[in-house]
Amino acid sequence: MARRPIQLDLRPRTWGGKRPGAGRKPSGRKVGVPHQCRPLHHARHPLHVTLRARQGLPSLRTDATFPALQKGLAQASRSGLRILQFSIQNDHVHLIVEAVDRHALSRGLQGLAIRIAKRLNRVLGRHGRVWADRYHARALRTPREMRNALVYVLQNWRKHVPGARGVDWRSSGIYFDGWRVPIRTVTTCRPVVLPRTWLAAVGWRRLGLLHPDESPAPPRRRP
Numbered sequence: 001m002a003r004r005p006i007q008l009d010l011r012p013r014t015w016g017g018k019r020p021g022a023g024r025k026p027s028g029r030k031v032g033v034p035h036q037c038r039p040l041h042h043a044r045h046p047l048h049v050t051l052r053a054r055q056g057l058p059s060l061r062t063d064a065t066f067p068a069l070q071k072g073l074a075q076a077s078r079s080g081l082r083i084l085q086f087s088i089q090n091d092h093v094h095l096i097v098e099a100v101d102r103h104a105l106s107r108g109l110q111g112l113a114i115r116i117a118k119r120l121n122r123v124l125g126r127h128g129r130v131w132a133d134r135y136h137a138r139a140l141r142t143p144r145e146m147r148n149a150l151v152y153v154l155q156n157w158r159k160h161v162p163g164a165r166g167v168d169w170r171s172s173g174i175y176f177d178g179w180r181v182p183i184r185t186v187t188t189c190r191p192v193v194l195p196r197t198w199l200a201a202v203g204w205r206r207l208g209l210l211h212p213d214e215s216p217a218p219p220r221r222r223p
Contacts, residue, residue, distance in 0.1 A: 068119035074191035080104025087171035143203035152216035
């Protein structure tokens with residue numbers, strides 16, 4: 001006699017698939033740069049780049065740490081990436097760069113971040129990550145955006161150092177030739193290179209040279 005089939009209960013699946021709250025949780029002080037496809041880059045547009053250090057590291061502006069970053073920056077202008085300006089704050093680095101394309105930008109900044117991390121770890125006698133997240137890059141498309149970015153980068157210490165005046169010696173301001181008033185500058189062993197784009201070389205100057213007493217305004221977000 002044939003056995004009668006038994007109907008089994010269909011229980012809802014409790015594993016796999018999309019679930020609320022699933023996935024890797026953000027770490028650090030705040031959510032970092034989203035892991036999204038970066039926009040196309042046009043070589044005629046310089047960029048304002050920010051790198052943020054992890055919590056717990058000494059200040060990047062000390063006599064021990066600053067030279068490690070400066071040497072790393074001096075070696076970064078190659079393979080289609082050019083470092084035009086920089087400023088180093090306690091826990092982050094601002095750059096203005098040029099790049100021939102998105103690949104050169106990405107590879108160049110990744111190499112820079114690795115190079116600086118190795119130098120810092122060697123100086124500090126430590127191992128492990130140095131940067132909190134990926135770099136953040138913002139294209140500068142107009143002379144006004146370019147000038148504002150120069151003030152923001154070169155004078156960024158005025159946001160963080162109470163009573164700061166003049167030119168920050170932990171920046172490329174001492175090599176910069178766009179000051180409105182005479183500044184004691186350094187012309188040898190430059191860790192930065194001269195710009196090639198019209199915006200970075202000529203365009204912003206039509207709006208007026210920079211004054212060392214200018215303070216950076218918060219960067220404006222595009223709609």
